[in-house]
Amino acid sequence: MSAQSIFAPAQIGRAGEDIAMQLEAAILGEKILPGERLPSERELQTQFQCGRGVIREAIRALKQKGLVETRKGAKGGAYVKNIEMTNVGESLALFLKQQRVAPGHIVEFRESIDRVIVVLAIARASAAEKQALVAETEKLLEILKGEPPDRDSLARQDQILNISLAKMSGNPIFEWVMTAIQQGFSSHDYALYDDPEYCRKTVENWYVTALRIAENDPMKALNSISAHYGLLHRCVEKQKAEAESIPSDGG
Amino acid sequence: MSAQSIFAPAQIGRAGEDIAMQLEAAILGEKILPGERLPSERELQTQFQCGRGVIREAIRALKQKGLVETRKGAKGGAYVKNIEMTNVGESLALFLKQQRVAPGHIVEFRESIDRVIVVLAIARASAAEKQALVAETEKLLEILKGEPPDRDSLARQDQILNISLAKMSGNPIFEWVMTAIQQGFSSHDYALYDDPEYCRKTVENWYVTALRIAENDPMKALNSISAHYGLLHRCVEKQKAEAESIPSDGG
DNA sequence: TTTATTATTTGGTAGTACCATTCACCTGCT
């Protein structure tokens, strides 16, 4: 009943934007909580005193932002949901693609983040969490034993490890940033796992790193991280060189 | 003339999504370059064999992603543009707001990022850029001389400094992260500038940091950064304590 | 009580009409 009179008609030039903003404000201001629904399009139409198309466009914008999801049928409508990391990641991925951010930059960023994460994780994560991390790396070793190793599984497990580690930092922002970067970079990551040599070394390095973390040895863990990204960096350089020497298949 | 037959009618359940995806693919695939226009809504309507509302919603989604901007009138339409960092930042900012991240976490994250940025900036930025940074901090000093200092200007200049510094790292991802974090937490930053003591110290610290960077002295610069965030952290704690002792005015 | 049918709600789509804005073009005056 709270969402009946909180909206103003607001009929200026770009009414759609205005309505989208009002709805967004209502959501962020927790006038409408996650799980609840916005009034139906036809109700909003009367509340805002405008056409239904405008309402639809506004809701479309919210949907794009990940603020709501829509369902059809009775009891359908625009349901407020918690924003997921994937929305942020998608957005970043778009940016990275269009701006042609060099893989080297991404590697550099990830390394710098990871170094901080490792130190925080050692200081804050419980022994159980650290052991769990080691267990996850052992899974990675298992996957590597396959003949041939399943690249898809490797990449997925690698992402899981990165996220787990980020979680152990005790600071959610690291986790989110890592998730976003991984989404934006996933295509490259896959490519890197094509190199069997890089692949093997990386997996081994993950294992060592996890052990160092479990042993609460930050300096050695940082060394492992550096080694990891050293590998990654060389691999990126190598792929770049190859891409330049074979400039075929382009559009 | 290339954008006439590249779209398929594609009339399945959620046609809007489909059309948005096709348009997005066309843009990312560089079928339509930045600065160019999408066909008009009415043209797309005939190409996709659907109603104009659907087209409008699809374009609305692209607009929300920051892929296009629309203009009215003759020669108007949806123009492809380069994605700006603020668009990506908005997405993250939204997420951070909804997740109610503790200010302490943000301070921690920003410090860790800033430490890396400073080192990179010293190594990579030109002498001119470093001098420019010093000049910007001097502006901050000027603002501080006002009686009373204009908090709004201070906060804005502080943001400019952070972004400038991030830019000097030579890695656009740091710039993005800094932009995004600032967007998400401008409110906190403003609050911090309410404390005149913190304000003065911070400004002075910025100046010292810029000088250290200009002198290419990474260790001292890092010390300044630590001092900066030490201040910030104490200020956040103080405000948190105050907020807890005065639990009024809440929703 | 369970199952099948019907009605209702609600988002999704199509189409039309009209308005406001912007630009290209043309007219007419100087």
Add this chain to the structure above:
DNA sequence: AGCAGGTGAATGGTACTACCAAATAATAAA
């Protein structure tokens, strides 16, 4: 010729109506 002002066309923005498809609720039938 050159400039001022008007005119018209293109285009996004809005309103409205009608209908479809899906999902739920209410009702009837077994």
